[in-house]
Amino acid sequence: MGRQRHKVGSRNRGSDAIKVCIVGPGAMGRLFAVLFANAGADVVLVDYRPERASKLTEEGLTIRGLREKEIKSPIRVLVTTNPSEYAPYDVIFVCVKAYSTRSVAEQLSIWVKDTLIVTLQNGMGNLETLLDYFPNELVVGGTTSCGANIPQDSPNTVIFAGCGETLIGSPLKKWQKDGSLETVLRLFRQANLPLRVTDNLYGELWGKLLINAAVNPICGLLRIRNGMLPKIPSAWKLAELVLAEGVSVAKAEGIELPYPDAAAKVKSVCNATAQNRCSTLQDVENGRRTEIDYINGYICRTSEKHKIPTPYNLALTLLFDSLSADVSGKPRELSPFNCRFL
Numbered sequence: 001m002g003r004q005r006h007k008v009g010s011r012n013r014g015s016d017a018i019k020v021c022i023v024g025p026g027a028m029g030r031l032f033a034v035l036f037a038n039a040g041a042d043v044v045l046v047d048y049r050p051e052r053a054s055k056l057t058e059e060g061l062t063i064r065g066l067r068e069k070e071i072k073s074p075i076r077v078l079v080t081t082n083p084s085e086y087a088p089y090d091v092i093f094v095c096v097k098a099y100s101t102r103s104v105a106e107q108l109s110i111w112v113k114d115t116l117i118v119t120l121q122n123g124m125g126n127l128e129t130l131l132d133y134f135p136n137e138l139v140v141g142g143t144t145s146c147g148a149n150i151p152q153d154s155p156n157t158v159i160f161a162g163c164g165e166t167l168i169g170s171p172l173k174k175w176q177k178d179g180s181l182e183t184v185l186r187l188f189r190q191a192n193l194p195l196r197v198t199d200n201l202y203g204e205l206w207g208k209l210l211i212n213a214a215v216n217p218i219c220g221l222l223r224i225r226n227g228m229l230p231k232i233p234s235a236w237k238l239a240e241l242v243l244a245e246g247v248s249v250a251k252a253e254g255i256e257l258p259y260p261d262a263a264a265k266v267k268s269v270c271n272a273t274a275q276n277r278c279s280t281l282q283d284v285e286n287g288r289r290t291e292i293d294y295i296n297g298y299i300c301r302t303s304e305k306h307k308i309p310t311p312y313n314l315a316l317t318l319l320f321d322s323l324s325a326d327v328s329g330k331p332r333e334l335s336p337f338n339c340r341f342l
Contacts, residue, residue, distance in 0.1 A: 018187050021083050023104055024095035025052070027282070028120065031148040032093060034063050034075045038132035039182040039190040042297065043080045044086050052155075053079040059156050062197045066160040074156070084111040086127040089185050091116045094130070098294035106132040116180040119169060120144050122216075122279060124209055140184075141201050142168040143208040145269070146193070147276040152286070161276040165194045169201035187262025200256055207258040207265075210246040212278075212295045214239040214266045220280035220290065227274025230267045239266060245310040246299050252306040284323070294322035 018041045022029050025047040037043040047053040060074025064229025078084070092115055096104050101121065108117070118140045119126045127141040138201050151157055168184065181197065188195035215226060218235050221230075230236050243262045250257055258263040283290045296313040303310045 012034045019089045021089040027148040027150050033077045033189040034061050037077050038071050038077050043077050046083045047079050062157045064159045074145035091306040094119045098291045101126045101129045122293045124298040140170045144158035147273050149277050162273045167198050167204045169198040203256040206250045206255045210217040214243045216278050219278050226270045229270050241312045249303045289324045307335045
């Protein structure tokens with residue numbers, strides 16, 4: 001079956017161009033769309049809003065920050081609400097918010113049959129949700145340290161705030177034997193993005209989870225950039241307490257974290273991404289639901305089976321749950337175990 005190719009963009013795609021579908025038009029989805037398209041990939045970006053999809057397709061995406069001078073903007077990318085129209089793809093990246101993963105998986109399962117699916121999302125549980133709908137060999141977990149945000153005054157622009165490493169891995173090995181791994185490696189290599197394959201997938205995912213648990217809720221509440229967190233003594237103390245709880249839960253789960261000192265790692269990340277506005281801060285500023293329930297909330301839920309108290313993570317989860325409460329005022333269901341520590 002031949003691949004259908006759209007005719008968007010000024011670049012003539014060769015027959016060997018990698019066909020990429022990116023689900024999620026947020027900052028990270030747009031960043032990868034721009035970088036992959038600029039490197040010669042045939043990119044389709046999925047948006048659930050028809051008007052915005054049409055506007056982004058027509059006007060293209062502009063990159064600022066890192067690589068602003070080397071990438072000639074705007075980059076033309078096809079943005080659509082109906083990705084199945086342009087299938088099949090070589091790889092599908094899921095970049096939506098964690099609370100949208102199940103909905104996306106349900107929609108993809110209707111037409112995706114044998115395409116590699118890579119999740120590059122915040123929070124935990126995304127990999128397991130995708131595995132509910134697709135064979136194990138088709139689903140790859142991942143995490144990225146790249147930083148991006150969308151300025152409020154320029155919705156067609158994505159700011160490339162930090163070029164960190166992206167990690168991918170799978171509990172299985174089959175996906176590495178059918179050429180899928182080489183396709184993903186080539187895609188990142190062409191885009192000049194660092195990519196590493198890990199055999200310690202869950203360790204890496206938990207490592208990123210703990211960093212997000214310490215940085216995102218506090219920076220979101222205080223409305224500060226990452227670099228400010230270690231400079232505010234009381235805020236940093238809270239981050240350390242949150243981390244200590246998370247590390248205890250990770251150890252109880254038998255997780256091998258990818259770093260020996262969690263606090264030192266978080267401080268290093270904050271300094272390396274000092275000017276970045278984390279995703280939770282962007283959500284708060286734009287009045288959107290956050291992913292804290294899939295970050296700090298996940299730590300709380302996992303702690304229950306080990307009977308490890310996580311009062312600091314729970315307090316942050318409840319604060320953000322209150323920020324995103326619906327008008328019905330429906331109370332959040334709490335574990336009696338964790339309630340004792342409020």
